[in-house]
Amino acid sequence: MGELWSNWAGQQVCAPARVERPGSEDELAETVAKAAAEGRGVRPVGSGHSFTDTCLTDGVMIDQTHMQRLLDVDTATGRVTVEAGIKLHTLTAELARHGLALENQGDIDAQSLAGALATATHGTGARFRNLSAQVLGCRLVTASGEVLEIDEASDPDAWRAARVSLGALGVISQYTLQCVPAFRIHRIDEPRPIREVLAHLDELVEGHDHFEMLALPHTDTALTLASRRTDEPADPPGRFEAWLNDDFVPNTVVGALAGLGRRVPTQVPRIARLMARVAGRYEQLDASHRVFAHDRRVRFTEMEYAIPREHLAEAFSRVMAVIADRRLPVLFPIEVRFTAADDAFLSTAHGRETGYIAVHQVVGAEFETYFRAVEAIMDDYDGRPHWGKRHYQTAATLAPRYPGWEAFAAVRAHLDPEGVFTNDYVRRVLGPPSV
Ligand SMILES: Cc1cc2nc3c(=O)[nH]c(=O)nc-3n(C[C@H](O)[C@H](O)[C@H](O)COP(=O)(O)OP(=O)(O)OC[C@H]3O[C@@H](n4cnc5c(N)ncnc54)[C@H](O)[C@@H]3O)c2cc1C
Incomplete structure (x- = not known):
């Protein structure tokens, strides 16, 4: 038997067929394409701080512990490109060294950036949006191993979908964030x-x-x-x-x-x-x-x-x-x-x-x-x-609560028509991949 995985609270447990820990975007793309070709489901995982079964899989789990590098920092504009697996505490410490900061944060910083963004993690402050609003663009690995560069200019719908994706569109390898001067x-x-x-x-x-x-x-x-x-x-x-x-x-x-x-x-x-x-x-x-x-x-x-x-x-x-x-x-x-x-x-x-x-x-x-x-x-x-916290809703009860529901579903059907990134949680809350 392979590795057993459990979340932070210890209440969500699964036995993936294997856990892969790619060290670069190329390795990630190869890993995803191989898993999909074998007919296995793929789920990316961050720090396992979600309380729901969102990460669980009996297919291939992708752990981005080895993808935590800061790739580019422009201190003049505050634009920063990082690998998606970076932990928030590492990211904020690195940003501080460059005189920058995240605009707002939640009450812990143990999450990975990708994991926090995927569930719309937020802090508090009526003038400030949740963390995903800082995403200018990202790079997404699809089931075929293709890497797509997504931003508002190139594909506004994919950009609005990928900022809070529940891991249902593919595995994000990098983000470019708009940061603010340190305060x-x-x-x-x-x-x-x-x-x-x-x-x-x-x-x-x-x-x-x-x-x-x-x-x-x-x-x-x-x-x-x-x-x-x-x-x-x-x-x-x-x-x-x-x-x-x-x-x-x-x-x-x-x-x-x-x-x-x-x-x-x-x-x-x-x-x-x-x-x-x-x-x-x-x-x-x-x-x-x-x-x-x-x-x-x-x-x-x-x-x-x-x-x-x-x-x-x-x-x-x-x-x-x-x-x-x-x-x-x-x-x-x-x-x-x-x-x-x-x-x-x-x-x-x-x-x-x-x-x-x-x-x-x-x-x-x-x-x-x-x-x-x-x-x-x-x-x-x-x-x-909250997508990372317990609830009992289904796609049928959630769809009317999101004006962008159909638009997200269309992006998902286009990017992952076979449902390679769909697990039981995603099926429950978003339904099947095709529209
Ligand atoms: C003690 C504690 C305090 C918390 N405080 C807050 C808070 O203040 N505010 C708040 O909003 N939430 C809070 N949360 C919830 C937490 O921020 C979210 O559940 C968050 O998603 C966890 O991040 P993670 O890195 O552990 O991701 P995981 O739980 O491991 O994964 C979350 C989702 O991200 C997806 N994912 C991971 N990596 C990728 C990738 N590379 N590409 C695409 N999808 C990916 C996974 O498939 C999954 O769907 C808290 C949780 C705990 C346990």
Whole structure:
């Protein structure tokens, strides 16, 4: 038997026929063409941080660990070309060395660039779009081993499709990104009453470059993360303070309390109130990539929905009410974020200012009752699930929620008519490859 593969949360497992680790675009093209000629399915994989079965295959898995080079940097224009397998933490450190940065980031940087882009990974900030909006162009290896150069000028539809592709069009070998000059972020994390945050939500979202709320279920407390971009010199927290707030509390303390809650679900509301007391004020002023992303080690599973921003407060309140009314043993915070609209066909923020609501459960705890209850609420708001996070939708329920659905399907039918890059997940959420 070959290698067993599992995702970060350890809940998605498969036994690919083989795992290939090409070291260059030529090797990648050869590998893909050989697998397709053998009649095998092909799935690219990044860091395995998706919670869905999106990477699973019994065919050939392509791991781009050996394709992480920075190929070209133009510091004058901010245009950067990189191999698709580069990890976000490597990319942002390299960009910083050249006085550049990603415009926005999510809350971790362990993902590969290709993996993060393929599922429309996002951060928060109502004026900023998700990561895929920074893609100027890419190179895509199709099933025949042909390498296509895709950008807005040469093929606008393929470009809008390839920016968020779910790995369903082929394997991307390189991206050219539009980066921004390096900047610093001043972020203040502090606990506040949830009702106060909701009463001033628009002000908080508009008044900060990046605003996020982590609301603790069974309590009236939220931790708010409010940031502004600045040119002020960095003033990072001391080592002890950083360790306490970035490592010990979110990893060790939350891990211990989440484990306790899993073993004694009846005590969850009490533990949640204890967590609310642990949440304190924490301030950071540092390079953007150091403030955006932190190491998260407590293993959990997650669902996240993108809904029109104007419905955010109502949908969020309904999620909190479901947890309270049904006494769901939920300890992880409800995470609320915002992004601007964009135009990638399958971006969760396609064509609309977006609010995101994410729910989590610690690995080992039952999650389906909770996640299905939350999904039923999100259905009322035309919710679009994060492609890398758990959901129960199908192509039939998703198609009406994406104005670019048909256009994506046409690109896919053209680039992968045989469905070489289609696995069970892709079949469920996008349907068969031909239109
Ligand atoms: C702790 C944690 C924190 C997270 N925080 C955030 C967050 O802040 N914001 C957010 O939006 N999401 C977040 N996520 C979700 C995560 O960003 C996405 O699931 C992302 O897709 C994972 O990237 P990856 O490199 O692990 O990709 P994988 O999960 O390995 O793969 C994801 C998809 O990318 C495809 N793919 C990989 N490489 C290629 C390629 N070369 N060409 C074409 N397709 C390819 C795969 O086939 C698959 O469909 C988080 C996940 C975890 C576990």
